[in-house]
Amino acid sequence: NAGVTQTPKFRVLKTGQSMTLLCAQDMNHEYMYWYRQDPGMGLRLIHYSVGEGTTAKGEVPDGYNVSRLKKQNFLLGLESAAPSQTSVYFCASSYGATSGRGETQYFGPGTRLLVL
Amino acid sequence: GNSVTQMEGPVTLSEEAFLTINCTYTATGYPSLFWYVQYPGEGLQLLLKATKADDKGSNKGFEATYRKETTSFHLEKGSVQVSDSAVYFCALSADSNYQLIWGAGTKLIIKP
Numbered sequence: 001n002a003g004v005t006q007t008p009k010f011r012v013l014k015t016g017q018s019m020t021l022l023c024a025q026d027m028n029h030e031y032m033y034w035y036r037q038d039p040g041m042g043l044r045l046i047h048y049s050v051g052e053g054t055t056a057k058g059e060v061p062d063g064y065n066v067s068r069l070k071k072q073n074f075l076l077g078l079e080s081a082a083p084s085q086t087s088v089y090f091c092a093s094s095y096g097a098t099s100g101r102g103e104t105q106y107f108g109p110g111t112r113l114l115v116l
Numbered sequence: 117g118n119s120v121t122q123m124e125g126p127v128t129l130s131e132e133a134f135l136t137i138n139c140t141y142t143a144t145g146y147p148s149l150f151w152y153v154q155y156p157g158e159g160l161q162l163l164l165k166a167t168k169a170d171d172k173g174s175n176k177g178f179e180a181t182y183r184k185e186t187t188s189f190h191l192e193k194g195s196v197q198v199s200d201s202a203v204y205f206c207a208l209s210a211d212s213n214y215q216l217i218w219g220a221g222t223k224l225i226i227k228p
Contacts, residue, residue: 004159033215042120042205042218043160058215090159103209104150105216107159 002026004108006091012114013081021076021111023091031094032074033058033105034066036087043090049074081115088112118143122206122219129196130227137191137222139180139206147208149173149182149189150216154203163191163204201226 004025013019023032030051035043045058049068063085065077074093078085092105123138141147151163151173164173169184178193189206206219 040220042220043216044218045215048215092160104162104165107152107161109157109159 004091004093004106006089006108006111008111009109010112010114012116013078014116015082017081018077018079019081019113020078021089021091021113023074023076023093023108024072025074025091025093025106026072027093027095027106028071029093029095029106030071031096031103032068033092033094034064034074034076035090035092036060037090037110038087046076046089081113083115086113086115118147118208118210118217120206120208120217120219122204122222124220125203125223126225127222128225128227131198132195133226135191135193135196135200135224137204137206137224139189139191139219141187141189141206141208141217143187143208143210143217145210147210149180150207150209151178151180151189151191152205152207154205154221156202160205196224196226198226198228200224 007022033048034046047066052071055066067075089111091108094103094105096103119142148167150165152160153163154160164175166173166182172181203221205221207216
């Protein structure tokens with residue numbers, strides 16, 4: 001049982017390049033999330049998904065796209081990377097909605113992205 | 117809107133000292149409250165949670181009580197160890213919302 005995995009672990013991009021971050025979970029969770037973590041700012045939600053084939057915008061969606069073609073996978077794409085997207089990206093999943101019921105989110109180990 | 121405020125770090129303590137990390141929140145309705153921990157080089161993991169007022173969450177010697185009257189969820193541990201060195205995040209989830217609202221995190225450094 002691997003939990004939540006993320007690939008790659010680290011990547012360096014040049015401004016304008018594109019890339020896709022992959023998140024996979026083996027817990028049969030319905031809900032998946034992408035966050036970015038920046039120093040002194042906690043975590044900010046980029047996009048989330050409430051089930052296979054669905055996606056929705058979070059707090060900071062601009063410059064990112066996502067897809068959830070399979071229940072176990074949630075992809076985060078950067079079409080044209082900018083230095084402001086230098087960050088650590090975390091994927092998380094949960095069995096149900098976190099809202100109000102205390103549902104736990106399970107996190108992957110993170111992807112460190114540097115955009116030059 | 118909903119928000120979480122936690123004490124700035126880093127917090128530096130000696131081994132076996134008493135720990136308090138303050139967390140206060142603003143939220144409508146009846147949120148659930150969480151403490152997550154991030155060890156160096158790792159992702160976040162749930163430390164403890166409380167889903168209603170006066171609930172106490174506890175795990176690994178850490179405790180936090182959901183205080184609605186003071187809108188607080190302070191994290192405490194009676195005797196910290198070097199292995200507790202990490203970044204601690206307070207978070208809330210509010211009704212009708214899929215996302216967690218996060219505090220900025222508090223870095224804890226325990227010296228032997």
